[in-house]
Amino acid sequence: MQLKSLRMFEAVCDGGSFGVAAQRLHTVQSNVTAHIKKLEDEVGAQLLMRASPVFPTPAGRTLLQYARQMLQSHDQALALLQSRQLAPGQARGTLRIGSMETTAALRLPPLLARLRRQHPDIDLELDASPTAALLTELTAGRIDCAFVNGAAPQSDLHSWPVFREELVLVSGQPLLRFPTADEFCASVFLAFRQGCSYRQRIELLMASMGISAVRIMELGMLDTILGCVAAGMGYALLSRSLVEVQQQRFGVHWMSLPGKTGQELAWVDTCFVTGAPQGWSPVLHAFAQLLGVDPQARQAQPVPLAMAA
Known part of the structure; x- marks a missing residue:
């Protein structure tokens, strides 16, 4: 059955x-008659009593109940998908x-909490993986968006770009x-x-x-890396903001990368990456x-770490 019918x-x-009906729908009466006849052929029952006024048969009343539900669901879905500015609770x-694991551990929790407060009916699934794996998942359509190091090459x-991080050398000793x-x-x-962008910086x-x-x-x-660094097993290269948050917990120490080359390698942009915006869902628009x-504009202002506090 066609929604138009x-x-x-x-x-x-x-x-x-x-x-x-023809006047309300801005069409000709013969078109309405043809669609009603097509519906009756499809359901195998007479739907309307051709009287004055026209009224539904028992079969017609049954179909009318479902027709209203289907049309209402269609109109609601269309309005939601066409909307680009969602009111709280609408998505x-x-x-x-x-997301890269470091971003998932540090940046996302306050953002996801705020998203859930604004839109309680949103369900969230999070995949923490290296940048290369995330881009593969995104291209295959298995995730809706990703937080990766730098702009996607595809x-x-x-x-x-939404976050800027400074990478520092992390050690178990001062x-x-x-x-x-x-x-x-x-x-x-x-x-x-392999595939982690921080590893490439190392x-x-x-x-x-x-x-x-x-x-x-x-x-x-991440916890394993920090724990092993704290135990003196080796060095790590991690974001300064993350190390500062975890420093008391693990007892690790850090130092900025020296020299011009070190500073060029230290600063990295975390980018929010998606497919074409024309294919975004309402929940992706809300996020x-x-x-x-x-x-x-393909750009965003950096999001403060404590914006959802």
């Missing part, structure tokens, strides 16, 4: 006339978010000076698995110091609003 059927029942559905993805190349060669770096930093083969041990989880993302 159901709308005409509803109009005839409400107006008591094929002619009145409904599931938002599938991908032309079909859209990126907006750092009175920056370690030498020999000291780094005698130790290891603890990092996330390799670039070591290359700038003339170290061609740095030893990197994959530990996977983008919260982040200050303008789908047209």
Whole structure:
């Protein structure tokens, strides 16, 4: 059954006339008659008594009940999907978010809490993975958006910088000076698995110091990395804001990256990445609003860490 036919059927029942229905729907009476005949053929029953006024048969009353529900659901869904500015509590559905683990641990909790307060009917799913894996998941449509290091290289993805992080060297012992190349060669770096953007910065930093083969041990989880660094197992390269939050818990120490090359490698932008805005769901629009993302401008103001407090 076509929604157009159901709308005409509803109009005839409400107006008591094929002619009145045609006027309300800005069409000709023969078009209304044809759609009603098509509906009756589809359901295998007479739906209207052709009297004056026209009224529904028992079968017609049954269909009218469902027709109103279907038309109402259609109109509500259309209005919601066409809306770009959602009122509090209006967004409904599931938002599938991908994020680097450091961003998920530090930046997202206050944002997600605020999103849920504004739209209680939103359900959230979070996948914490390295940047390369997140871009693969996003391109395959398994997540709706992702927080990754830097803009996405794929032309079909859209990126907006939302956070700026300073990467620092993390150690289990106080750092009175920056370690030498020999000291780094005698130790290891603890990092996330291959595809992590921070891991790439480790390799670039070591290359700038003339170290061609740095030893990197994959530990996977943030707490494991910090715990092993605190135990003296090796170094890590993590965001300063994250280390400052976790410093008391793990007893780790940190130092800024020295020199021009170090500072160039230290600062990284975390970008909010999605597919084309034309395909966004209402819940994704609500999240983008919260982040200050303008789908047209492709840019956003950095979100303060404590904005949801």
